Amino acid sequence: MTRSRHNIRPQAEKAGFFDSFRYFCAKAFLNLRSNRLMSLLTISTITLALLIISIFILFYVNMEGTLDQWSRKVVITIYYDKEPAHPELASLKSRITSLGGVDSVAYISKEDALKRFRVRLKGQETLLEGVSAEILPASLEVSLKKQYRSTEAVSAFVAKLKLITGTGEIQYGEEWARKFLSFIQFVRILGLLVGGFLILSVLFIISNTIKLTIFARKDELEILGLVGATPLFIKTPFLLEGMIQGAVGAVLAIAMLAAAYFTMLSKAGNFLSFNPADAGLVFLPPLYLAGIVASGILLGFIGSLASLKRFITI
Amino acid sequence: MIELHNVTVTYQKDSAALSGVNLRIPRGDFVFLAGASGAGKSTLLKLVYGAVEPASGHVIVNGQNVTRMSRRQIPFLRRNIGVVFQDFKLLPTRTVFDNVAITLEVLGWEKRDIGKKVYHSLKQLGIEHKIDSSPLRLSGGEQQRVALARALVNDPKLLLADEPTGNLDDNNKDQILAIFREANIRGTTVVIASHDRRIVNASHNRVVRLERGMIMEGGYDPLQA
Numbered sequence: 030m031t032r033s034r035h036n037i038r039p040q041a042e043k044a045g046f047f048d049s050f051r052y053f054c055a056k057a058f059l060n061l062r063s064n065r066l067m068s069l070l071t072i073s074t075i076t077l078a079l080l081i082i083s084i085f086i087l088f089y090v091n092m093e094g095t096l097d098q099w100s101r102k103v104v105i106t107i108y109y110d111k112e113p114a115h116p117e118l119a120s121l122k123s124r125i126t127s128l129g130g131v132d133s134v135a136y137i138s139k140e141d142a143l144k145r146f147r148v149r150l151k152g153q154e155t156l157l158e159g160v161s162a163e164i165l166p167a168s169l170e171v172s173l174k175k176q177y178r179s180t181e182a183v184s185a186f187v188a189k190l191k192l193i194t195g196t197g198e199i200q201y202g203e204e205w206a207r208k209f210l211s212f213i214q215f216v217r218i219l220g221l222l223v224g225g226f227l228i229l230s231v232l233f234i235i236s237n238t239i240k241l242t243i244f245a246r247k248d249e250l251e252i253l254g255l256v257g258a259t260p261l262f263i264k265t266p267f268l269l270e271g272m273i274q275g276a277v278g279a280v281l282a283i284a285m286l287a288a289a290y291f292t293m294l295s296k297a298g299n300f301l302s303f304n305p306a307d308a309g310l311v312f313l314p315p316l317y318l319a320g321i322v323a324s325g326i327l328l329g330f331i332g333s334l335a336s337l338k339r340f341i342t343i
Numbered sequence: 344m345i346e347l348h349n350v351t352v353t354y355q356k357d358s359a360a361l362s363g364v365n366l367r368i369p370r371g372d373f374v375f376l377a378g379a380s381g382a383g384k385s386t387l388l389k390l391v392y393g394a395v396e397p398a399s400g401h402v403i404v405n406g407q408n409v410t411r412m413s414r415r416q417i418p419f420l421r422r423n424i425g426v427v428f429q430d431f432k433l434l435p436t437r438t439v440f441d442n443v444a445i446t447l448e449v450l451g452w453e454k455r456d457i458g459k460k461v462y463h464s465l466k467q468l469g470i471e472h473k474i475d476s477s478p479l480r481l482s483g484g485e486q487q488r489v490a491l492a493r494a495l496v497n498d499p500k501l502l503l504a505d506e507p508t509g510n511l512d513d514n515n516k517d518q519i520l521a522i523f524r525e526a527n528i529r530g531t532t533v534v535i536a537s538h539d540r541r542i543v544n545a546s547h548n549r550v551v552r553l554e555r556g557m558i559m560e561g562g563y564d565p566l567q568a
Binding site for chain 1: 392415418419420421422426432434436437445446449450493
């Protein structure tokens with residue numbers, strides 16, 4: 030066996046923060062090398078656990094996108110038998126916008142309504158014979174911001190809308206919208222519940238794995254304590270090890286997820302009848318990726334800290 | 344060097360591991376703590392290096408009252424105490440060098456000095472040729488020498504040993520005891536807990552006998568002190 034490289038702790042009176050940090054980092058890497066098997070076990074567990082979480086987040090992000098698209102279909106339409114005059118229209122729009130939660134207000138004139146009608150009845154134009162723009166109503170189409178698209182928020186908005194003088198007949202497919210929005214809310218809650226359980230189980234698995242690896246090295250903790258090491262001196266390399274293992278595990282999990290995702294995207298066209306890229310599927314945004322790495326580091330740190338508390342009795 | 348005044352230690356409510364112990368061990372002394380298993384020898388050693396807190400009484404080591412020390416001060420007390428165990432407590436994933444160097448690293452020694460000091464210490468114990476070996480490849484006697492090197496490398500004022508010869512054959516026992524004597528000659532106070540009557544009786548050193556947590560011989564009477 031060859032003598033391992035030694036990184037000697039700088040003398041307390043000479044050592045600055047960076048000297049100490051460098052020493053402890055070197056010590057942490059030396060420990061990782063010395064306990065290769067246990068380190069690999071911990072990294073593999075963290076990788077698999079975070080991969081499961083990442084797959085769930087990827088699914089959730091895409092599901093949220095789809096639900097958002099679907100919920101945009103809930104539009105509140107205000108019909109006017111007579112087209113409002115221009116100043117009146119501008120005032121109506123601004124009053125509606127001032128109700129809060131409004132994403133957009135679009136005016137559909139009688140002419141616009143007829144054009145839409147024509148587009149929708151393409152190929153059956155004969156049905157439109159004798160139909161003029163005059164018999165169709167003009168309308169204002171109000172779409173709400175994402176957070177105002179719940180059943181209660183839509184009902185509350187419509188109630189406020191009715192109080193605005195000069196508002197025509199309001200329609201938003203009340204029953205359909207209610208069922209549809211309730212379904213979307215149910216899917217979101219279900220997703221959050223599944224995610225919550227998943228996160229709890231992952232936390233449990235990771236903390237127990239770290240606990241086992243630290244338990245396997247309890248002799249080392251005891252010896253360090255016996256020769257007069259301070260708790261900080263004992264803990265720091267272990268905490269850094271936990272953080273390094275967490276970071277490596279998170280990066281590996283993201284790499285595996287990316288490899289699986291992009292392979293699926295490129296191959297899916299061959300055996301699926303749709304192109305996933307056209308279906309609006311997206312990979313995890315950078316903020317989420319950073320969040321996964323930060324979670325890995327945090328899990329490694331907290332898992333190690335909690336386990337060390339149990340074994341350091343100085 | 345070590346003073347115990349009316350010390351009682353209880354692990355469970357009704358049974359005392361040590362009861363009303365009064366003991367003085369002067370600087371430079373060589374003392375055997377004798378007694379059967381469960382007599383309180385290990386507990387007495389643990390009191391000295393601050394691993395156990397007494398329920399009552401005072402423990403004074405090197406002029407410092409250990410019972411009044413905060414947990415943050417205990418590591419600094421231990422830097423002047425070497426401790427050796429029956430099961431050696433060596434790190435199997437590290438080399439002999441690493442196992443001994445750990446003491447000096449904790450004290451903040453420079454890399455260059457650690458190399459010299461560890462080699463010197465191993466040479467004194469006759470195992471310098473095993474410097475790069477894993478402890479797993481050493482015999483029991485060699486492992487105990489490494490443990491002793493780790494305990495002695497920073498020239499502690501006090502050396503405590505809990506059944507240091509318990510896992511060794513007679514030949515190795517004598518050699519290990521010789522190392523303790525050499526350390527004592529160099530000025531280190533040595534306290535060895537042992538239930539091995541052969542080595543205790545064969546020595547001409549002071550013996551403190553413990554029985555069921557009480558000192559039967561070798562203590563002092565506080566009323567006459």
